[in-house]
Amino acid sequence: MAMEEIVNCHAKLPTTSQGNALRPDVISVAGAFLDAYLQLMRPAEEEIASVAWGSYWIAARGGRQWNGDPSLEEINCVAGGLGVGSLPDIEQQIFLKLRETVGSRGYTTHHPTPHDFVHIFMAAVGIAEDSEEGKLAMAIVQASWQCNTSFPPSKIAAAAVDMARAAESRKPYAPDLEGMSEYSRWQLRSCKATLAKIYYS
Structure with missing residues (x-):
């Protein structure tokens, strides 16, 4: 279900982003962050969708696939009303927990693929x-x-x-x-x- 959220975001977002295209690997990078977080942190079921959107936000911004970063409003438009202030908080939570758990392996927006x-x-x-x-x-x-x-x-x-x-x-x-x-x-x-x-x- 969480990966479906990511795939849906990837499918819908380019249509609301004034033609700025996303590379196909955005889904894969987002999925890697989501998978790592789910394996390590075991969030409650009601939190998974927000973690999926946070992972997508990280992948879309970090890979610089856009002509400029995607706006919070653009992602929120197809994220089911997360709230435009939520994504940076979710991003910070994902990085904080992954860094605490995996230590020197590191997870950043420029994690190589x-x-x-x-x-x-x-x-x-x-x-x-x-x-x-x-x-x-x-x-x-x-x-x-x-x-x-x-x-x-x-x-x-x-x-x-x-x-x-x-x-x-x-x-x-x-x-x-x-x-x-x-x-x-x-x-x-x-x-x-x-x-x-x-x-x-």
Whole structure:
């Protein structure tokens, strides 16, 4: 139910935001915050919806996907009347509790995701984001959110870029990708196998 709130917000909000588009990974980042909070804090059932909206607020702002931050009024418009002053309080509560619990692991609005790295790695090997290789790399990264993996975000992104190059143009592992990501092709083997299982299954 909580994730449905996030998905509904993502679907409705762009229509009330004067055309400012949100990247697809906003849902994934929001879901990661929500999942971590629910696992660690076990909030009461009546609190879950507000935590879901707070998680979405964090993801939308922190990733800078908007042309300017989304306004409290815009999110409140589709949040069922949370109250425009509520979201910053919920955001503070989420960060406070996560930091108290996970300590040095940290949760911030700039917590890295594979999307933060994949654009850098595609540029390093000359892949345009609107090319078939670019679209495939992004699709593989997006699919990785469907399953909890133990791989670092940068490794997932590097593996996705290499998989896209191999699938679309049969190109060997790029020295530029290794230099930028600091992963050898051998270090990506298990990650690529996992991503292939997720994406192609």
